Amino acid sequence: MIAFEPSEEQKMVRDAVAQFADRTLRPRMREFERARALPPDVVAAAHAMGLPLAAFPEAVGGSGLGFVTQVLIEEELAAGDPAAAFALGGPGAYGWAALLLGGPDVAKELLAPFAGEAGASRVGAVAWGEPRAAQGRAGLATVAEKTASGWRLTGEKRYVLDAARAQSFIVFAQVDPAEGWRGVGAFVVPADARGLRVTARHETLGLDAASFGGVALDGVEVPAGARLPFGSESPNVVWLFATQALLVAARGVGLARAAFETTRAYAEQRKAFGKPIGHFQAVAFTLADRATDLEAARAMVWRAAWDWDQLAKSEGGKPDARQALLHTAWAVSYAHEAAMRAGDDAVQLHGGSGFMRDYPVEKWMRDAKQLGLCGMTAEHADQLAAAVALDKDLDPGLVLPSAETQSAFL
Amino acid sequence: MTIEFSLSNRQRDTLAMVHQFAESVVRPQSLQWDRDHGVPHDFLRQIAMMAQSMGGGLVMGPGRSSGDEKEPSADEKKRRQPALSTVLGAEAMAWGDAGLLLCLPGAGLGGPPVRASGTPEQKKRFLSVFDDMSGELRWGAYALTEPGAGSDVAGIRTSCRKDGRHWVLNGRKCFITNGARASWNVVFATVDPALGRAGHRAFVVEKGTPGFSVGKIEDKMGLRASETAELVLEDCRVPEDNLLGGEDGYRTKEGFMTAMKTFDTTRPMVAAMALGIGRAAYEHAVAFVKEHYMLARSVPRYAAIAERLARVGRQLEGARMTTWRAAWLADQGQRNAKEASMCKAMAGGAAIRACIEAIEICGAEGSIAGDGRLLEKWFRDIKVYDIFEGTGQIQRIVIAKRLLPDLKSF
Numbered sequence: 126m127i128a129f130e131p132s133e134e135q136k137m138v139r140d141a142v143a144q145f146a147d148r149t150l151r152p153r154m155r156e157f158e159r160a161r162a163l164p165p166d167v168v169a170a171a172h173a174m175g176l177p178l179a180a181f182p183e184a185v186g187g188s189g190l191g192f193v194t195q196v197l198i199e200e201e202l203a204a205g206d207p208a209a210a211f212a213l214g215g216p217g218a219y220g221w222a223a224l225l226l227g228g229p230d231v232a233k234e235l236l237a238p239f240a241g242e243a244g245a246s247r248v249g250a251v252a253w254g255e256p257r258a259a260q261g262r263a264g265l266a267t268v269a270e271k272t273a274s275g276w277r278l279t280g281e282k283r284y285v286l287d288a289a290r291a292q293s294f295i296v297f298a299q300v301d302p303a304e305g306w307r308g309v310g311a312f313v314v315p316a317d318a319r320g321l322r323v324t325a326r327h328e329t330l331g332l333d334a335a336s337f338g339g340v341a342l343d344g345v346e347v348p349a350g351a352r353l354p355f356g357s358e359s360p361n362v363v364w365l366f367a368t369q370a371l372l373v374a375a376r377g378v379g380l381a382r383a384a385f386e387t388t389r390a391y392a393e394q395r396k397a398f399g400k401p402i403g404h405f406q407a408v409a410f411t412l413a414d415r416a417t418d419l420e421a422a423r424a425m426v427w428r429a430a431w432d433w434d435q436l437a438k439s440e441g442g443k444p445d446a447r448q449a450l451l452h453t454a455w456a457v458s459y460a461h462e463a464a465m466r467a468g469d470d471a472v473q474l475h476g477g478s479g480f481m482r483d484y485p486v487e488k489w490m491r492d493a494k495q496l497g498l499c500g501m502t503a504e505h506a507d508q509l510a511a512a513v514a515l516d517k518d519l520d521p522g523l524v525l526p527s528a529e530t531q532s533a534f535l
Numbered sequence: 536m537t538i539e540f541s542l543s544n545r546q547r548d549t550l551a552m553v554h555q556f557a558e559s560v561v562r563p564q565s566l567q568w569d570r571d572h573g574v575p576h577d578f579l580r581q582i583a584m585m586a587q588s589m590g591g592g593l594v595m596g597p598g599r600s601s602g603d604e605k606e607p608s609a610d611e612k613k614r615r616q617p618a619l620s621t622v623l624g625a626e627a628m629a630w631g632d633a634g635l636l637l638c639l640p641g642a643g644l645g646g647p648p649v650r651a652s653g654t655p656e657q658k659k660r661f662l663s664v665f666d667d668m669s670g671e672l673r674w675g676a677y678a679l680t681e682p683g684a685g686s687d688v689a690g691i692r693t694s695c696r697k698d699g700r701h702w703v704l705n706g707r708k709c710f711i712t713n714g715a716r717a718s719w720n721v722v723f724a725t726v727d728p729a730l731g732r733a734g735h736r737a738f739v740v741e742k743g744t745p746g747f748s749v750g751k752i753e754d755k756m757g758l759r760a761s762e763t764a765e766l767v768l769e770d771c772r773v774p775e776d777n778l779l780g781g782e783d784g785y786r787t788k789e790g791f792m793t794a795m796k797t798f799d800t801t802r803p804m805v806a807a808m809a810l811g812i813g814r815a816a817y818e819h820a821v822a823f824v825k826e827h828y829m830l831a832r833s834v835p836r837y838a839a840i841a842e843r844l845a846r847v848g849r850q851l852e853g854a855r856m857t858t859w860r861a862a863w864l865a866d867q868g869q870r871n872a873k874e875a876s877m878c879k880a881m882a883g884g885a886a887i888r889a890c891i892e893a894i895e896i897c898g899a900e901g902s903i904a905g906d907g908r909l910l911e912k913w914f915r916d917i918k919v920y921d922i923f924e925g926t927g928q929i930q931r932i933v934i935a936k937r938l939l940p941d942l943k944s945f
């Protein structure tokens with residue numbers, strides 16, 4: 126069947142998150158922005174609702190609600206405050222990297238600290254991005270050298286979401302320089318490891334409540350067991366970026382909805398030349414286009430999320446993940462651009478007032494641009510979609526964010 | 536309920552069959568039909584029989600016949616998804632040839648208004664003529680547009696006045712698909728243009744009615760296999776029993792609403808047809824790039840082409856999801872006027888882009904007509920999809936009116 130209605134369970138989750146977003150996030154959006162963080166009570170409330178672990182399989186300590194439910198959650202959170210969706214902490218991409226690159230046993234172990242009351246303030250982060258491309262070869266500039274007891278990591282990582290807040294990182298580094306983009310491995314590194322230094326938090330265009338930064342690794346020693354079994358030689362790294370980008374796309378849908386709804390209401394109420402501005406075609410058509418964008422983006426995100434849930438259910442007789450990747454790539458670039466258009470038009474239709482911080486729309490416009498640089502950019506998603514459509518090899522150097530092409534926050 | 540994107544077994548089987556038919560039987564002939572301005576009746580009869588044996592639905596769309604056919608119950612609709620099955624089938628058929636789809640015998644676009652507004656007696660009388668077409672093929676048609684009233688449906692000037700047990704119609708209708716060959720046309724006229732929508736009446740005008748004649752058969756840019764006729768009504772005497780819905784149906788604005796209600800069903804179907812053409816062009820371009828371009832070499836142009844393909848693919852996917860949702864809403868018995876307009880506007884636009892970009896990507900080769908070279912035909916066929924059944928601009932007006940409840944007109 127093809128159906129577009131959430132299950133009763135999904136509706137309950139969605140409605141609860143919507144209420145949280147409406148009562149707690151939206152009214153305090155500017156407060157979070159000024160503080161450049163979510164206050165502990167908000168983080169604790171989200172944790173108590175089980176949001177950070179909702180989508181993870183039960184086998185690894187999650188609630189097993191799956192990606193479709195997760196994208197419903199992300200849309201609601203972002204409709205409250207897009208930045209909050211990025212700032213809630215929890216395992217996030219770290220957890221998904223643990224699952225996709227470590228397997229269920231490793232994921233279960235790495236996710237355990239995030240459960241229970243004590244887990245509320247816990248944050249994981251993934252360090253993939255870098256300031257400069259590797260010189261003279263393909264792949265990451267950060268290297269992992271084998272030592273007698275494990276690995277030694279050296280390099281500088283950038284564009285790391287929650288770098289300043291994480292207690293633990295999954296760091297990507299070049300294990301085999303000769304293998305280029307196929308020779309990248311993933312390592313679990315605690316934030317207090319000797320030689321790891323969190324670099325200064327960036328000041329960014331938008332999503333201020335989230336924290337964007339980096340880490341420097343000055344010969345950080347980790348045991349052999351710190352290396353996750355799968356690296357960039359497997360398709361799982363591409364899956365990791367795709368699924369994380371899909372969650373970002375769902376937030377894009379929430380952001381677009383907030384911007385659209387606010388603007389729709391404004392167009393009804395604001396008068397010019399004797400009638401509401403929405404009664405002029407130039408304004409009404411813009412609203413119609415943004416409403417259509419929203420409808421399309423949401424359904425595309427749902428379909429891609431459904432693909433990933435199907436994939437997760439079908440262990441063994443694995444269906445082709447390329448379908449999920451294609452739908453995800455399409456959804457990601459569409460939603461990113463739809464969110465940007467929604468933010469841009471929201472400010473435009475508010476006129477001069479839209480430029481003022483008294484109104485929320487200028488924040489959404491900044492957030493939209495920032496959001497499009499998280500997970501995967503529209504450009505990378507397009508490269509990924511084309512690579513799948515053309516039956517090309519999914520070259521991580523081409524389809525994943527990197528200093529060689531275009532960086533993105535993960 | 537749930538959110539899901541799998542086809543029912545029946546939908547999957549029928550789609551596979553339609554696809555195979557479209558590929559191996561329809562496409563090899565489609566350019567010839569285009570040149571001949573029509574599809575041979577023997578071939579149409581074959582398809583009509585095939586469709587009947589399959590139970591209509593997927594292939595014939597809402598134009599499927601049988602006056603005896605009971606309107607399916609709400610539960611039946613939810614289970615069997617007639618609207619959704621129709622859009623799936625329409626995309627697959629149009630992927631083969633949209634012109635053929637418009638030529639298929641049956642009630643065509645005349646079916647929905649008869650089904651929506653006809654009395655039980657009228658439904659039986661006018662729809663049962665399509666029950667057995669083993670001998671003669673029959674069509675129904677929908678005559679709304681006039682030389683002076685295209686998008687402005689409320690502005691029709693074809694007049695009707697009661698004279699004894701007849702209505703006397705005077706005026707001209709233009710751009711009527713299958714209007715010349717139709718056993719009957721649903722003709723919209725007005726008792727008094729000054730009354731606006733309240734003055735509208737819909738009649739089933741049968742072939743051979745005194746005063747009814749066919750004017751010009753149009754020579755078009757595309758969809759040349761499909762007949763587009765001008766209809767002339769000169770003191771055309773229509774029996775009072777042919778007033779759709781009977782006199783009682785016009786105490787309110789029902790006449791105009793008949794025209795509009797129809798669009799809620801037909802717009803998703805027309806959107807799906809556009810998607811079929813758009814997908815054909817997209818797939819053609821993908822295959823061309825795979826075959827002709829040395830993708831292993833890093834030519835700057837290739838990245839641009841990848842981006843273009845991805846953009847086309849995702850626009851089509853977004854439109855497809857919007858179309859599915861509009862049809863799904865119809866099957867759920869929910870109002871879908873806004874969504875029907877959204878999918879129609881989006882699909883028309885996306886499919887035109889797909890054809891334009893595909894030719895651009897294929898270069899000179901893309902403009903050449905011949906065996907297996909249908910791109911130039913699709914380019915010609917697609918343009919009208921952003922025009923008929925309401926232009927893209929009209930769709931935006933419909934959407935805007937539903938977004939802004941106080942907006943009555945511009």
